[in-house]
Amino acid sequence: MAGSIVVSYDGRGVASMLTAATLLASRDRLGRALHEGVRAAGDKTRTVVRKTLHQQMGTKRYGTVVAATRSFIPGQMTYVIEGRGKGLPIIEFPVRGSRAKRRTWREQPRDAAGRFGLLPPTDIGFVTAQPWRVAHTFKRSFVAADGTYKARLPGSTRKRKLFGPSVAKEIVKGATRAAFEATAPREMDVQIGKRLARILP
Numbered sequence: 001m002a003g004s005i006v007v008s009y010d011g012r013g014v015a016s017m018l019t020a021a022t023l024l025a026s027r028d029r030l031g032r033a034l035h036e037g038v039r040a041a042g043d044k045t046r047t048v049v050r051k052t053l054h055q056q057m058g059t060k061r062y063g064t065v066v067a068a069t070r071s072f073i074p075g076q077m078t079y080v081i082e083g084r085g086k087g088l089p090i091i092e093f094p095v096r097g098s099r100a101k102r103r104t105w106r107e108q109p110r111d112a113a114g115r116f117g118l119l120p121p122t123d124i125g126f127v128t129a130q131p132w133r134v135a136h137t138f139k140r141s142f143v144a145a146d147g148t149y150k151a152r153l154p155g156s157t158r159k160r161k162l163f164g165p166s167v168a169k170e171i172v173k174g175a176t177r178a179a180f181e182a183t184a185p186r187e188m189d190v191q192i193g194k195r196l197a198r199i200l201p
Helices: 014-026 026-058 063-069 174-199
Strands: 068-073 082-083 087-089 096-097 127-129 135-138 142-144 149-152 160-161 165-166
Touching: 014 165, 026 068, 026 174, 063 068, 082 135, 096 149, 127 142, 127 149
Parallel strands: none
Antiparallel strands: 068 082, 087 165, 096 127, 127 135, 142 149, 149 160
């Protein structure tokens, strides 16, 4: 009884490979697949970045972060997520405050002759907010007559409005940066691979 080994050739695999090579050689089709993959991956990453940034900064509304970020594709295989603007108004964070209490003559120092002098400056603040989800009382702060949150500048009677952290600065820090670095490469692999698979036989 003789044994035999039969080797047969199936040309379908080579045909599929040649077809795929032809499709990939089409710059329009390949370029479109890559562009769509980058856009899909970038959009998914942008959502993760925005949600993480919202938690990191402690804003009251997710929409505040959305309004201060934008995304665009400046060139091939590139997707940019950008934070814009200066510090957000303090009202975008949980905040409470009261008007500065009027100081009395009991707080006025006296000189050697017993005469009252000027009230010494104070750093006591009456506005507490929670940027980064941490309670912080601003020095020399108070609620103005029009309801805005303000603070007196050191050694001056001038006043300024209160602001929290900036989206432009926070987007490249801490948990937000870590979320971007973890999500972007993974989504690029998944989304581009998915679209390349569609054009292969």
